[in-house]
Amino acid sequence: MxxxxxxxxxxxxxxxxxxxxxxxxxPDVAQRGNQIxxxxxxVGCEILFASSQLELRESILAVHDRGYVDYLEGAWSNWSKMPDASDEIFPNIFPNRHVAQFNHSPVALAGWYLAxxxxxxxxxxxRNALLSVSTVLEAVFRIREGESAIYALCRPSGHHASQDMAMGMCFLNNAAIAAQExxxxxxxxxxxxxxxHHGNGTQQIFYHRSDVLTISIHGNPTNFYPFYTGFExxxxxxxxxxxxxxxxxxxGTGEASYLQALEKATEVxxxxxxxxxxxxxxxxxxxxDPLGCFALESTSYNQIASKIKLLDLPTLFVQEGGYFVPALSENVKQLITGFENT
Incomplete structure (x- = not known):
């Protein structure tokens, strides 16, 4: 692969x-990428690097709101010009979008677009978000040309990013952009x-469509991030x-229960x-994992990938979370091995 x-x-x-x-x-530390x-x-994967020369805007705008994309592109430049601006943009006010008036102030925009x-x-x-998109698009192009499976190592992740809001370490929804492509x-x-965690951004983007099936297996959101979505x-x-x-x-979900859920997903x-x-x-x-609540072993990813391989479909793996750095290299090895040896 x-x-x-x-x-x-x-x-x-x-x-x-x-x-x-x-x-x-x-938790999205540099060592995550290195270990993966x-x-x-x-495990023997051929390592390639995404190009920074791809024209990405059309593909991004096929999924994301133009005003949101424009905000992300200029956010840091506009924020850093303010007196006493912080080193990173955090919203200090979250508007009620049902009644709030749109405001172009950098502080107001942060609250509007960062959930x-x-x-x-x-x-x-x-820059980093753009190159994550470039990564999945290059993978898509290769699969469209006949590759059977590709692993796309993106940072930052994407599945929490909705059409017009960033959240949960995600800014552009890599998987959704790949699906649209x-x-x-x-x-x-x-x-x-x-x-x-529930792929809430992906769900929101395709919630009214029948050409893209979205399935998420995740921690119960009753008392777990993202709290407001992910219910049956x-x-x-x-x-x-x-x-x-x-x-x-x-x-506390372990391998046996997880594989039962995965079986249901693959049947659908x-x-x-x-x-x-x-x-x-x-x-x-x-x-x-410090942000998780399940009990999967490294070998569980071998079993998960084996079940996915049985679908016999061209498959694009898009990197999302995973924050227990010492296990990441073994976890991805198990995943690739399970997929390729089935």
Whole structure:
């Protein structure tokens, strides 16, 4: 399997984020990218780097709101010109969008477009997000040309980013942009999100559509991030009804229960008759992950990938979460091995 990496897969990430009312060290550290790359190399993946020369704006605007994209592009420049501006952009006011008037002040825009304090914007955030998009698009192009499977190592992740808001360390929704690009060739696209947290941004983007099936297996949001979405009754609306499936699982979920949920997900993908599969791949389901609550072992990812391979679809793995750095290389090795040896 080929692996395509963002040129910025190993850059320093944001410095802090808000967790349970306290600012703590941001978990998206540079070592994450290094360990995942190490695992990809050790398992024999051919390592390629995404180009910074791709024209990305059309593909991004096919998924994201133009005003939001314009904000992300100029956010740091406008913010840093303010007196006493912080080193990273955090919103200090969250408007009620039902009644609020749009305001072009940098402080107001931060509250309008950043949904939480886990997605701070720094000097290089836009650059890094763009190259994550470049990474998945190069993977898409290769699969459209006949590759059977590719791993896209993106940083930052994308599945929490909605059409017009950033949250949860995500700014541009890499998996959603890839799905929209796949639709240029394939009739039906399935997105299977195996990250610890509900893929709320992906759900929101495709919630009214029947050509892209979205499935997320995640921690029960009753008392877990992102709290407001990811419940079983969210099934899609209009043409999208029955084309969104959430499988929330309780804290402490181990391999056996997880694989049962995955079996349900793969049956739905088979019934949908997808032409291509995107796997939003998070390793924060690992037992020691500081942002997780499941109990998967490294070998669990071998079993997960084996079940995914049985779908027999062109498959794009898109990197999402995974924050227990010491296990990341082994986790990705198990995933690739399980997929390629099935």
């Amino acid at each position: 080929k692996a395509i990496l963002s040129p910025y897969f190993d850059v320093e990430g944001p410095t802090k984020f808000l967790r349970r009312g306290r600012f703590v060290e941001h 790359r190490l695992g990809l190399e050790e 939480d304090c886990a997605a701070p914007i720094g000097e290089y955030t836009w 796949f639709r240029k060739q394939f009739t039906k696209v399935a997105i299977l999100d195996i990250d610890m 009754h969210e099934r899609g609306l209009g043409e999208g009804e029955a084309h969104n499936l959430n499988i929330p699982l309780p804290a 993908i088979s019934s949908f008759k997808a032409d291509v599969l995107i796997v939003a791949t998070g390793f924060d389901t690992f037992k020691s």
